[in-house]
Amino acid sequence: MAKKETFICIGCPLGCEVTLTIDEKGKILGFAGNKCKEGEKYVFEEYTNPVRILTATVLTQNSAQPLLAVRTSKPILKTMLAQGAAVLARTKVKPPVRVGDIIVPNLLDTGVDVVASANLSS
Amino acid sequence: MKLQDIDVAVIGAGPAGMAAAIRAREAGAENVIIMERAEELGGLLHQCVHNGFGLLYFNEDLTGPEYGNRFIEKVMDTGVKPLLETMVVKLTEDRQIGAVNAKEGFITFRPKSVVLAMGCRERSRGALNIPGSRPSGVLTAGTAQRFVNVEGFLPGKRIVILGSGDIGMIMARRLTLEGAKVEAVVEILPYIGGLIRNEVQCLHDFDIPLYLQHTVTQIHGEERVTAVTIAKVDADRNPVPGTQRKIQCDSLLLSAGLIPENELSLMAGIRLDPVTGGAVVDETRQTNIAGVFAGGNVLHVHDLVDNVSWESELAGESAAKFAMERDLGEKGTINLKAGTNIRYIVPQTISGQRDTTLYMRVNEPQENVRIKIGDIMTKTVRAVKPSEMIKIELSSEKLQKVNKETKEIIVSCEKRGGK
Numbered sequence: 001m002a003k004k005e006t007f008i009c010i011g012c013p014l015g016c017e018v019t020l021t022i023d024e025k026g027k028i029l030g031f032a033g034n035k036c037k038e039g040e041k042y043v044f045e046e047y048t049n050p051v052r053i054l055t056a057t058v059l060t061q062n063s064a065q066p067l068l069a070v071r072t073s074k075p076i077l078k079t080m081l082a083q084g085a086a087v088l089a090r091t092k093v094k095p096p097v098r099v100g101d102i103i104v105p106n107l108l109d110t111g112v113d114v115v116a117s118a119n120l121s122s
Numbered sequence: 123m124k125l126q127d128i129d130v131a132v133i134g135a136g137p138a139g140m141a142a143a144i145r146a147r148e149a150g151a152e153n154v155i156i157m158e159r160a161e162e163l164g165g166l167l168h169q170c171v172h173n174g175f176g177l178l179y180f181n182e183d184l185t186g187p188e189y190g191n192r193f194i195e196k197v198m199d200t201g202v203k204p205l206l207e208t209m210v211v212k213l214t215e216d217r218q219i220g221a222v223n224a225k226e227g228f229i230t231f232r233p234k235s236v237v238l239a240m241g242c243r244e245r246s247r248g249a250l251n252i253p254g255s256r257p258s259g260v261l262t263a264g265t266a267q268r269f270v271n272v273e274g275f276l277p278g279k280r281i282v283i284l285g286s287g288d289i290g291m292i293m294a295r296r297l298t299l300e301g302a303k304v305e306a307v308v309e310i311l312p313y314i315g316g317l318i319r320n321e322v323q324c325l326h327d328f329d330i331p332l333y334l335q336h337t338v339t340q341i342h343g344e345e346r347v348t349a350v351t352i353a354k355v356d357a358d359r360n361p362v363p364g365t366q367r368k369i370q371c372d373s374l375l376l377s378a379g380l381i382p383e384n385e386l387s388l389m390a391g392i393r394l395d396p397v398t399g400g401a402v403v404d405e406t407r408q409t410n411i412a413g414v415f416a417g418g419n420v421l422h423v424h425d426l427v428d429n430v431s432w433e434s435e436l437a438g439e440s441a442a443k444f445a446m447e448r449d450l451g452e453k454g455t456i457n458l459k460a461g462t463n464i465r466y467i468v469p470q471t472i473s474g475q476r477d478t479t480l481y482m483r484v485n486e487p488q489e490n491v492r493i494k495i496g497d498i499m500t501k502t503v504r505a506v507k508p509s510e511m512i513k514i515e516l517s518s519e520k521l522q523k524v525n526k527e528t529k530e531i532i533v534s535c536e537k538r539g540g541k
Contacts, residue, residue: 008326010319014489014505035504052323053173055185056299057271066274069171069187078327085299099191117171118187 002029007046009039018043051075054084055117058091058103062122068093069117070103076110083108095122125231129445130438131219132156132202132237133210133386136165138418139239140193141431142438146237147200149442154202155233157221159209163197164190165241166264167427169271172292174319178428189427213390217413234445237437238387238401238409238416242423245379250284254341257348263289263377267296276300278373282350283307284338288316288425290377295324304330305369308352310337310359313487315377315509317425338374339366347372380423390414397466398422404454404471405478407437408444415441422468422481425511429481451475456524461534463488465508472531474524478516482533484508490538496531498523506535 002021009016016039021029028047031040053075057067076084084107091104097120104114129151132143135158143156156163167175170186177183180192197204205223212220213236220230244262259278261269267289269275279302283290286309294304307325312335314321325332333352339361340351354365382400384392393402393410400421401409407417417434424430444450454471458480467482480495484506493512494500498520506512524531 008318008322010322012504013318013487013507013510015318015321052327053183055172057171057274059274067272069168069185069271071171071173071185071188081299081327089300099188117185118168118191 005047006033007043009034009042011036011038011042020047022047050078052078052081054081054088054107054114056085056088058088058093060120061092061094063095063120064122065120068097068103068120070114071117072107072110072112073115074112076107076112080108080110084110084114088114093120095120125229128153128155128231128233130154130235130237130441131231131233132239132438132441133213133219134158134165134239134241134418134420135160135163135197135204135206136239136241136418137167137190137193137427137430138241138420138434138437139165139237140190140197141434142237142239142415142417142441143202144193144196144200145435145438146442146445147202149439151442151445154442155205156197156202157205157208157210157219159207161207163194163204163206169264169268170292171271172296175427178426179431186427193431210386213386213414215391215411217411234448235413235415235441237434237441238384238392238414238420239418239434239437240383240386240420242380242382242419244289245376245381247376249381250376250378252284252338252341254350255344257341257343257346259343259347259373260341261373261375263287263293263375266293266373266375270296270300276302277375278302278347278371280305280371281373281375282338282352282369282371283375283377285309285376285378286314286316286321286332287377287379288320290375291316291320291324293375293377294330295328298328298330304328305371306331306333306352308333308336308338310335310355313507313509315379317509337361341374342368347374350374380419382420382423384420387416387420392416395422395466395468395470397460398468400468402470403468404473405469405476406440406443406450406454407433407469408440408450408454413441413444415444422466424481425509429511429513432479433481456528457530459530459532461494461532463491463506463535464533467533472516472521474521474528475518477518478521480514480516480533482512482514484512484535488535488537491535492538494532494534494536496524496528496533498531502538503535
């Protein structure tokens, strides 16, 4: 039995609702509802490999600034966002930190590092 | 640098002010200062820890602090002088600035030109007229953002967000990832107030319910918010009787619009556009007061910081030129008038002599349209939405078609027909 899944394309203000038809093995059978080719590309990515950049803050020690903004250096699977945030909730950093410094290497074995988005001074 | 010798004074050190000051220096102004009431440069960017900044300007997906940092470094490198913890409290029609800080008390000076870059603030509960008691737990989305991302406090555990502006949706995701439960995002209009990417990546990704054409009709709780009542609204945005439903929560976040912060502009007698809430400017971003320019959210609320930076660079460049030459050449004599489905256009006036980028917004979402700039040019656009700003480049070559006597050009957004 083929099943259907819908996505909203974020490529332009149109926001097409694209319906994907997938067979029982997960193979894509077709796209419907997209008004351009970009929609197909976007939905293919969202279906096969939906990734996001995780952004958060981590607690600091020995700094007047209570938090440091951090991000993953590359996008990670969106299903990993909550787990990733949980790791960062337990992470603490000490100054000095410069933008781009690695805060958590290889987050949850994704191969992606969490890096500082901002500087931290004491 | 003596205050008497200042060429360009920029008011506000957010993304707009930094871009304007940097460009003013690059364009040759010698003494450029940037006046900021906070203790550091960067404005709101510090608390916008999410990504999506700089996709257009740097061709990179940056977070707010990263985007801000690049400009902060450039402010330093170009020799702009920041005057921090200094609040401008006075601006006169002859460009006198009065400011206060803890070190010097009240200072007053007259720079050769001024760039207004005060940004905007959020519409608060008072401006929304929500009935109910006055418990704690009602705050704007931006205040919540500061608590969560800068101060390190979670403002609540069960949250309802009124309004689907970008900050509200971004906070829905942020609060969810920090362990709060976002019960609902409630939007009075039939469509979201922010960008589609935020609806998908902040609401859908986390299964946060979005109630379109709904509003909050009551806030419950004495000491602390205990619940809100929401209801469906009709076409006139009035609550429909019988559709009320109570949602238990401990906080209500408001993300219902931004208002340019123009008290200083009004004090100086700068003419404001009643639709944008910002100054009326020509394509150099000069206001009706010679030598006073404006850029960024103080001029009109943008959805992307990239455009704030570009627009403010233009204001900064014009301010530098005015400081050095006392004259910018042709003034804006042609009015751009909003026609069918156009809410506003910035700049409001043009000289017709220079390349110009027009920024505009529509009133209603529409598909498959043609945007007409008088009979000078038309541009076909697949879809337009009030929340997504439209940018149209108007070359001086195209503008040569404009008759010298032209006083007004109507900009309209019309459905493409006959196909």
